[in-house]
Amino acid sequence: MSADMTETEQVTEDTGDDVVLEVRDVKKHFPLTRGIVFKRTVGHVQAVDGVTLQLERGETLGVVGESGCGKSTFGRLLMGLERPTAGSIKLLGEEMAGLDARGLRRMRRNIQIVLQDPYSSLDPRMTVGDIVGEPYDVHTDVVPKQDRRKAVQDLLDVVGLNPEHINRYPHQFSGGQRQRIGIARALALRPKILVCDEPVSALDVSVQAQVVNLLERLQDELGLSYVFIAHDLSVVRHISDRIAVMYLGKVVEIGDEMEIYEHPTHPYTQALLSAVPVPDPRLRGHRDHIVLEGDVPSPANPPSGCRFRTRCWKAEDVCAKEEPQLVVRGPSGHLSACHFAEERDVIHAIDIPTSAADDDGSGDPSPGSVAPGPTA
């Protein structure tokens, strides 16, 4: 992941063709302007500031962080909905950053997005068939016109909706079903990558699992790669293979799911994990609670050096002077951007009277002959 590699690998990916997406030092700065007639730039919001990561085929990369950390902007950059200020985004080995609108359109066949709010992301005046089939209007060569209806119905079937409902309107569906419509639309062009931007956070608890399980099934069946952007660390752990933790436009720690959740080394990751409520009252008072002071600083004027230092309990002078690089730190061998990176087990309880980890074992065997079983 060293930035000094040259562009020689542009033609043939030396990492093998398993890497579907390669992001290198990508930045997005939004100008802050003042004045109405004579606009002048008075600063920049550094929404995304130097993110480098890779996504492999069939892999789910979770991107977590608090609101304002740049995770949604990052998703939009991947989609080509925002042009990066600097850096490179390579999709299936092809550079996206310099493409014109036509080139981008062609590239977007391979990467599609599922948006958070299933109420505002579907046009209320279009039927479900029109919504899901709209990508075929843009990319006319994917499915011949006479087969479109069939293709849309197949998609509805794939996401667990009744294909007969093709002529219904979004308001006739519930939140979970609308999210399925959004997923069907994203799948229409048979992309390789789905960017899921908070896909379940607008849904009710009892419906979230339906959509999470659907996404997992689709990944298995279609070999998709996911970039799963969310603030809910429990959902992200459930679905992700690797996780990138973002803070103020930068990735502060990245590693596979075990490394991030069991062996976090960055103080921010530790604080974030310790703040996640666990639905188990027996853990009360037994968990390692790190309560952070204050709020996320403004991305228009981030702190010097390490951006987390203003809220960090480990911060020393060096943190203000020198920006910590995202390099391998600690015994578990994943990347962390902290001068004082150190493992800390924050989500596991310390000396619990009864065993706390095995209470999900009670669920599975449904009581004999009684009921049709909880799984559908």
Add this chain to the structure above:
Amino acid sequence: MSEILTETERRSNKSPLSGVSFDGSAPLLEVEDLEVEFHTRDGIAHAVNNVSFTLREGETLGILGESGCGKSVTAQAIMGILDTPPAKVTGGQVRYRGVDLLQLEEKTRRHIRANKIAIIFQDALSSLNPVFTVGWQLGELYRKHAGASRAQAKSKAVELLDLVGIPGAPARINSFPHQFSGGMRQRVMIAMALALEPDIIIADEPTTALDVTVQAQVMTLLSDLQREMRLGLILITHDMGVVADVADKICVMYAGHAVERADVYEIYERPAHPYTKALLESIPRVDQKGQDLTVIKGLPPALVDPPPGCSFHPRCAFARDRCTTDEPPLYEVPGNRLSACHYWEEVLES
């Protein structure tokens, strides 16, 4: 908190509580068989049906449920801030220290709100008035409810902001709500609820709009204050994690019914209602990997047209013929618990 006594009202009636005698030995709050209906175009929606619970001093009751289950309506009915019409309390009692609030005159209820029972809403930005400073809005409580002067009210407001941990309180009272961050605004809301030293605070999804780290700050503040002041706290949320951390008792609501009531430890360890059990199995946990999420099939029912019998039966793994016709009463389950399921014994054993 919008309805404040006008100057003339306050003068004409020095004590709005005259003729009301509270019984100090009675529980802080008892809700009994509360029923609320909404008259909508599609018919009558039974938003709250036969909901009962008790809250004592220093106790935290978690009301858990999905959107549309009636948890917020219950809170609004207790506060007496339901929009009537379309909503109407059609039955039951809400007793504060033995006095049924539903029978009181509006003037008396207004006094009880803020003085005895206060509420914190989810969305602090829309609950605060954008054109007045935070200090003014906090002071308003003292000026209108306690007859304080402007200067007194101002110093009280500073004290309050200090109490809820807002740094630089003397300067911050001159800020407007939009100048605060989400977490700070929620602190202002908590300060406002605490202003007149109520006995009960109802927190309706107080941290839903906040990030996890800020959520942890606000929940810590709320439970610290609750312990210090021996408040009765009703915490309304859909987040099974948040209540597990702070609640003493849980009331699970589904489609307007309280389907299970129990001690927090019991309910998480051995749920006695299929809905509680399914919910617990359907949420991923941050401290576990690889567990399968059990899907609760289908959707919550429409309140205007609930299914016959048990309202959960179309989604229930334990459902049998009886569930489609007989509405289950709240069965008593050993361990001082209640479950509205005909087959609670099976649920407990499974």
